[in-house]
Amino acid sequence: MVNPSGAGLKPDPADLLCWYDRHRRRLPWRALPGETPDPYRVWLSEIMLQQTTVAAVAPYFARFLERFPGVEALAEAPSEAVMGAWAGLGYYSRARNLHACAKAVVERHGGRFPASEEALRALPGIGDYTAAAVAAIAFQIPAAPVDGNIERVMSRVFTVEEALPKAKPVIKGHVAGLVPPDRPGDFAQALMDLGATICTPKRPACALCPWMTPCRARAEGLQETFPRKAPKREGELRRGAAFVALRNDGAVLLRTREPKGLLGGMAEVPTSAWEADYDVGKAVLDAPLDARWQRLPGHVRHVFTHFPLELTVYFARVPAATPPPEGMRWTPRAGLADEPLPNAMRKVLSHALDVPAAAPARKGRKAAPPDEAEPA
DNA sequence: AATCCGTGGCA
DNA sequence: TTGCCAAGGAT
The missing domain is CATH 1.10.340.30 (Hypothetical protein; domain 2)
Structure with a gap:
């Protein structure tokens, strides 16, 4: 020394x-x-x-x-x-x-x-x-x-x-x-x-x-x-709807996000806007295509650096001949692994597509928890 | 200068 | 469970 x-x-x-x-x-x-x-x-x-x-x-x-x-x-x-x-x-x-x-x-x-x-x-x-x-x-x-x-x-x-x-x-x-x-x-x-x-x-x-x-x-x-730090304020909860369309040949509807900003350039399932006052009751109006949309129980939650997000997931099966809407694409389920899907979107897909089977229903919530009673 | 960008691990 | 934090950069 x-x-x-x-x-x-x-x-x-x-x-x-x-x-x-x-x-x-x-x-x-x-x-x-x-x-x-x-x-x-x-x-x-x-x-x-x-x-x-x-x-x-x-x-x-x-x-x-x-x-x-x-x-x-x-x-x-x-x-x-x-x-x-x-x-x-x-x-x-x-x-x-x-x-x-x-x-x-x-x-x-x-x-x-x-x-x-x-x-x-x-x-x-x-x-x-x-x-x-x-x-x-x-x-x-x-x-x-x-x-x-x-x-x-x-x-x-x-x-x-x-x-x-x-x-x-x-x-x-x-x-x-x-x-x-x-x-x-x-x-x-x-x-x-x-x-x-x-x-x-x-x-x-x-x-x-x-x-x-x-x-x-x-x-x-x-x-x-130490170190001393300036206090930081937390972000406001944003809500939105995510739409998982499953074609009968097994393909899932995806699109690519804008190159800049949040999750820029990454893949996602179509979603509504994510807003603090989003009205989930009118979510079907934001659906990417006409189908019999089924609201899945529970929510997908994700926390970004500056705000928490709560997505309500809608699911629909559509005919194998359904063409992709403008700016979107059908990706076979086997191809999902190669898509640049951020974790928030992987949670959505898991929520909608994972077979619940006779799972042991873990307390810690691994899949689709009916996490809210939803009183009107 | 302040805000916007993900995700996972760990008390 | 919640909050904090990790070899920051761009605007």
Whole structure:
């Protein structure tokens, strides 16, 4: 330890790197010590990890690497293949930007990721954090990425009283002042590992922390009160109707959502608008085609980042010869797995199509719960 | 600057 | 159960 007894002294990057060399996480996208990182893998993992946990990313990362081994393969792939491979991961604008970024790297940079923070920042889907992270990890540039982990670690070590997100520049300044020129990538990853495994949001394991001594929040016993955060308001419940049309040959009626906005570019069954004051009683007026629509019991609920959604599901069987309405398509049930269906829509399809059988009717509601008595 | 973007896991 | 949170970016 370089800093054995110095409570109140500056945190020493060397102490953190020493800890990292012993305790770093082994992750699929990380180069082993001594290996040269692959910028494509670093970039792909950073995009996937935006607001997404390591556990959720791992299988997607492996699948992407298999289907799109390099940036050229990804750039040449059809959009549907990319969106389909991303389906379920969430934040679908990331997938659109990922594809656009791959094309830009091929066209503007000859298929090689640019080795500067500024040039990286100019690519689609790469913001301040990702530009700094890729620069530091893939190219050993002394950049200072600041993610949620690093915000937490630094706000505690320096007792940053300013609330997020206003505190971001202050925190960035603290990090930049500590970046060791010889190991910027390891330093960034060390901070993230520390935040993920030791300096956790709740009950941080301060006794195991290489920066326990210089940590000012710890010294005051206030570590769990950082980072300060501005209060956020919650979204209002929206309702709507979803229409599952099943053709007698087994095909289901689908359409593709607008390229931008909520669930942009993803597939869905036809639905009404989703509104706070939606009148389910008049839902059949919003049906995509004429049929004997049957209202299914219960609802499908889904919570987005900024509002909860409650969909009433309608079901109808139609003749095999029924043509698709304008802008829609019939997809065979076997083909549903290949459609870029977000989870909300998978819940709807499951609600309407899954055979209830003589299921054990789980308390925890796995399928179609008649979750409301619906008093007029 | 504030809002809009998914999803799953975990106390 | 509910709320919080996770390697943020675009507008």
